[in-house]
Amino acid sequence: MTSPSPQSLLSKLPNFDPRLIPVEGVDSHLAAVPLASLQPAALRQRFAFPPVWAPELLAEKKFMDRAPMHASVLVPIVMREQPTVLLTERTQHLSTHSGQIAFPGGKVDEDDVDAAATALREAQEEVGLDPSFVQVLGVMPHYVTGSSFIITPVVALVEPGFTLTPNANEVADVFEVPLAFLMNPAHHQRHSFEWEGVRREWFSMPYQDDATQRFIWGATAGMLRNFYRLLSA
Template sequence: MAVAIDLKRIQRGLELGSGATSDFDLNPNAERFASSQLKVAGVLVPFIERDSGLNLILTKRASHLKHHPGQIALPGGRMDAGDVDVTATALREAHEEIGLLPENVEVIGSLPAHETVSRYAMTPIIGRVKGDFAAICEPGEVAEVFEVPAHFVLDPDNFRVESRLWRGAIRSYYTVPYGPYYIWGATARVLKGLAERVSKCRS
């Protein structure tokens, strides 16, 4: 039976202290980068209240992209010079990628920066989408926008570990598949970290 997830419970989970996550959590022997080599990025973790309950908005990246084509991702990207902080980065990118106006997002917290294998320090910004929202995909970046029930993606029991050969070595990673959508890698690791926090709280 699914456990109810609401924004108050997510907020309480964000208040719990825990360390940062990384793509190296399951691969401790892989070569890592100095913090000075990491590029700053922000992603939005946007929750929206629907009649059926709380959902998480995710994107499927365009198939022609050079990096991570066709993968499931949170809206976001690299910090630009004009961004005042990483929250501004996440909100700007969400506007560009899926047409979500910054003023229609209530920021409720953040997670520690997540280190990726692509040399980013990626800060997840947790937000509530206010009112109704219909996505407008940026075709140069996004192939599809879809929603996943929060009770599914924030249940630690729905995550599993898989492995594959990458750059001559076996690398392990988290996945949380939902229907036709294969959610894995950094996106799954960030969501697992949030799920672990939320699971420690009760509505």
């Protein structure tokens, strides 16, 4: 049977399959973040004394007409011998970004005192990550999605030994990706597609996890790219 074309899958942009869009380039010409800079002490130092740097990606082109909503995500770096990033796969029935790879996180509640409180609360609600295992390092600049979420990424170290209990209504899977893989631009793929006269561009960072390919792209890849820019500044 003939596979559907990218054009047919883009009849509604939020539901298209990014795996079908060709890779335009890979940033292998950029240096990877040194492994020593990915260790907990170095990450603490980077946030305690941040360098002068600028995020590469701030806002996606809008594809959903609704009022902006503030949200926070936790960028959880698990302090294993080789640090990893804890990520989730969203369930297919969610109204926005269904099936995508994401950081734990969600919309701000009026009782949240700050962005970190939102991220910690959402991570506990989504995957059961106990805040007692989490040390917040700091925040990165807002990232605005095409679906009108104004996201504050909250970077944190996570002590190993936690037990996760994912919320089956929101999370299809939880997994870890080596931080060194994500902070190596040789794994940062560039894509673009023109839709309704608007050129849309994004990164992907496909990671092969045993028999499963984790297709990290869009907002998650964009925030990881900004994290790369912070660590390599």
